[in-house]
Amino acid sequence: MKTLYTRIVVTFIIIAMVSSLLALLLSNGYYAAKLRDQNEEQIWTITSEIRTLYEQVPDLEPAAYFTHIANMGFQLYTVNDQMEGVFYGTPFKHTQMDPEQIRQVIAGQTYRGMLQERHFLMVTGFFENSLRNSIGVPIQVKGKPYALFVRPNLEQQIGGVRILMAFLLGLTFLFSILFIIIFSQYIVNPVKKLTEATKRIVKGHYEIKMDVTRQDEIGELARDFTFMAQSLKQLDNMRQEFVGNVSHEIQSPLTSIQGFTQSILDKSTSEEEKERYLQIILEESKRMSSLSKQLLTLASLDKENHVIKRSAYRLDEQIRQILILTEWQWTEKDIAIELELPEVMITADAQLLHQVWLNFLTNGIKFSRHGDTLRIELREQLSEIVVRISDTGIGIPEAELPHIFDRFYKADKARNRASSGSGLGLSIAQKIIQLHQGSVEAQSEFGKGTTFVIHLPRL
Numbered sequence: 001m002k003t004l005y006t007r008i009v010v011t012f013i014i015i016a017m018v019s020s021l022l023a024l025l026l027s028n029g030y031y032a033a034k035l036r037d038q039n040e041e042q043i044w045t046i047t048s049e050i051r052t053l054y055e056q057v058p059d060l061e062p063a064a065y066f067t068h069i070a071n072m073g074f075q076l077y078t079v080n081d082q083m084e085g086v087f088y089g090t091p092f093k094h095t096q097m098d099p100e101q102i103r104q105v106i107a108g109q110t111y112r113g114m115l116q117e118r119h120f121l122m123v124t125g126f127f128e129n130s131l132r133n134s135i136g137v138p139i140q141v142k143g144k145p146y147a148l149f150v151r152p153n154l155e156q157q158i159g160g161v162r163i164l165m166a167f168l169l170g171l172t173f174l175f176s177i178l179f180i181i182i183f184s185q186y187i188v189n190p191v192k193k194l195t196e197a198t199k200r201i202v203k204g205h206y207e208i209k210m211d212v213t214r215q216d217e218i219g220e221l222a223r224d225f226t227f228m229a230q231s232l233k234q235l236d237n238m239r240q241e242f243v244g245n246v247s248h249e250i251q252s253p254l255t256s257i258q259g260f261t262q263s264i265l266d267k268s269t270s271e272e273e274k275e276r277y278l279q280i281i282l283e284e285s286k287r288m289s290s291l292s293k294q295l296l297t298l299a300s301l302d303k304e305n306h307v308i309k310r311s312a313y314r315l316d317e318q319i320r321q322i323l324i325l326t327e328w329q330w331t332e333k334d335i336a337i338e339l340e341l342p343e344v345m346i347t348a349d350a351q352l353l354h355q356v357w358l359n360f361l362t363n364g365i366k367f368s369r370h371g372d373t374l375r376i377e378l379r380e381q382l383s384e385i386v387v388r389i390s391d392t393g394i395g396i397p398e399a400e401l402p403h404i405f406d407r408f409y410k411a412d413k414a415r416n417r418a419s420s421g422s423g424l425g426l427s428i429a430q431k432i433i434q435l436h437q438g439s440v441e442a443q444s445e446f447g448k449g450t451t452f453v454i455h456l457p458r459l
Helices: 004-056 062-071 099-106 122-127 154-202 217-265 271-302 315-325 327-332 350-366 425-435
Strands: 074-080 085-088 135-141 144-152 311-314 336-340 345-348 373-380 384-391 439-445 449-457
Touching: 004 062, 004 074, 004 135, 004 144, 004 154, 062 074, 062 085, 074 099, 074 135, 099 135, 099 144, 154 217, 217 271, 271 425, 311 315, 315 327, 315 336, 315 345, 315 350, 315 373, 315 384, 327 350, 345 350, 350 373, 350 384, 350 425, 350 449, 425 439
Parallel strands: 336 373
Antiparallel strands: 074 085, 074 144, 135 144, 311 345, 373 384, 384 449, 439 449
16 A cells, blocks of 8 residues: 555656656747757758858868868768768768769759658757758769768767756756655655544544644644644543533432332331332432433434424414413412513424423522512514523522533532532523524623523524
């Protein structure tokens, strides 16, 4: 299996090779379109000048003259009508040429072999050291017709430059590969660290150190990964706390039930005590039943695919029905009820919102003192519906207020109550409101009362 490091290095090398090939093809196109004709025209002009100069001074010794011309960086070949030829300067690497073509030049025609396409990459024709890749013109030598073929001696003219360019391009390619191999480590190392961090998280170790100072995609990934690790740690702590709370909430009534059941089985227990113990067992059983229902409700609400069954109904009537259901509780405490419930239609899940209002109202009643007041206001605004539930009860200390929606959280000390619920009611209510794209906030002053403000969007 190839590693990411190997893939990156191989990819960069392939890119370099493909880039070189594309550069060669584009250079070939540019040579064919622009440089080939210019190059051929220059050699044609030089060849014509060589012939003209010789013909103006016919007394020059041909061998000496052509040798001096060759020494200036050219390759020459002269041939007479008997097909007897002489090479001057560096010999041509390839001397094959059609004899008929030579005879035509001797007869007065010209030969422009540099314009002929003999290669797929025409730019390589510029470097072809052959007789056919030359310029041929007729010339009179000592009054006899000859053919003169000329091409630049690239080895002599730019041989050093060619070697330098080849050396430069070769070193460039090699250094590119070397630097790719070295600096690819800087790309792969952060990924390796992320992999190691992932393995640590899988094992339950959330304390990881990543380089979050980089201002690039890797740095952004490291920051997001660190945030994810912190979130997972927090989630794991919440899970452990949740399990602990559930265990405690279940263990407490079970312990009571076991203890009182054992006392009932004890023959020394009186009938009056048995009846009282059975009443306690019944209350603890109800408490466990309520806890299990709330846990099932939370599990259902936490599902991502939980479906909200919306329907249109009157919200004010729903709240009034809950007040009727809880009438015995607030009348027992002689709590004054103040209502401001105009007729308001809402499209929502009636069953779920019923739990919300029941929870807030029973909480308000539970933590109100004898003779306190419970006020419920319903207001309809342009984009939302606002429900305000206020009581003049014992209130919540400011330090406890941010935690009241946490699961299993109970501000027992603040409220100084002998008995309490499971600590899930407000969590369930908040979750239901959030599923309706709404929000809830709590305002309280210790000893003076608490207010819950619920915002629900109008649909």
